[in-house]
Amino acid sequence: MKTTYREAIRAAIRDAMHRDDRVFLMGEDVGSYGGCYAVSLGLLEEFGPERIRDTPLSESGFVGAGIGAALGGMRPIVEIMTVNFSLLALDQIVNNAATLSHMSGGQLSVPLVIRMTTGAGRQLAAQHSHSLEGWYAHIPGLRILTPATLADARGMLWTALQEPDPVLIFEHGSLYNEAGDLPDDAGAVDIDTAAVRRQGADVSLITYGGTLGLVLDAADRLGGDGIEAEVLDLRTLRPLDDAAILATVAKTHRAVVVDEGWRSGSLSAEISARITEHAFYDLDAPVGRVCSAEVPVPYARHLEQAALPSVERVVAAAREAVGAHG
Known part of the structure; x- marks a missing residue:
């Protein structure tokens, strides 16, 4: 069937709520407004205000409520409008959700799913455009998902809801309108492994989320x-699928990591380090990186585009990696 990324997520929420009456959605404007990105449109009418719950503008408050509900046996889906606003709930996510299982010796679990929009490219300026998922991938106790395809947008949620620990799902804002075909029987998918989206033998392009399309x-x-690039979609940023990363590097002997986050202290730096630690002798060239410029994301369209990874920059980095072999 023809669908969009937005509709695939809505279908996943609807399916989860039909399958498990402990599941409910909460967040700013998820109810009568239908969600800031129209993901939850129509769900209030279908499930009612007890299960589609509008919250006050207090990320710390409603994320904390979600943690409490999860501790009490519910399966909450908490929607945060944008990753930038999740910083207002950082204490709840990092100091509570991520730590309670460990600090209680496994007596407590927090089966919470937090969905949030990430990424730039839509002229929403710095406070609505940053890619901070790499920050959260630094935190033990969290699982970090980045669905880049319709199948993953549809299928990751139910699998995430089965996890005993908190799961953060980062939905790139540029993907909501992406359209394509999805099988009528599309359902839950694996959230443990990366996926090779394009086979190649000359250079590995490693990426995730909203940059997958431009990398392809x-x-x-x-x-x-005449340069055949292999494209690896990480899909899950914590835990990283080291086996898939090392396998593609062993195959092509060159790697370029494409990450919309900033270069310094980034997810791309972590991946580069792991390749260097575990696959150094497979490399025929240094690991390349394509990241966002180290500035707050600009509002002006030409400046925003200049700050972000682009097809041209990825092509140049891949050519450099291939040309470095000699």
Whole structure:
């Protein structure tokens, strides 16, 4: 069936709520407004205000309520409008959700799912455009998911709701309108492994989330020049699928990591370090990185585009990696 990324997420929420009456959705404007990105449109009418709960503008408050509900045996889905606003709930996420199982010796679990929008490219300026999922991937006790495809948007939620520990799902804002075909029987998917989205033998392009599309475009452009790039979609940022990362590097002997986060202290730096630690002798060139410029994301469209990873920058980095072999 034809659908969009937005509709796939809505279908996943609807399916979870039909399958388990402990599941409910809460967040700012998720009810009568239908969600800031129209993801929950129509769900209030279908499930009622007890299960589609509008919250005050207090991220710390409603994330804390979600943690309490999870501790009490419910299966809450908490929606935060944008990753930038999740910083207002950082204490709840990092000091409570991520730590309670460990601090209680396993007596407590927090089966909480937090969904939030991440990423730039929509001229929403700095306070609505940053990619901070790499920060959260630093935190033990959390699982970090980044669905980049319709199948993952549809299938990751139910699997996440089965986890005993908190799961954060980062939905890139540029993907909501992406349309395509999804099987009528699409359902839960694995959240443990990365996926090779394009086979290649010359260079590995490693990415996730909203940059997957531009990386695939870059791989197609490179293919026209006789450079066959393999594209690895990480899908889960914590825990990383080290086996998949090392396998693609062993195959191509060159790697470029594409990450919309800032370069310094980034997820791309962690991946580069792991490749260097565990696959150094497989490399024929230094690991390349394509990241966002180290500035708050600009509002002006030409400046925003200049600050973000692009097809051209990925192509240039891949050509440099291939050209470095000699």
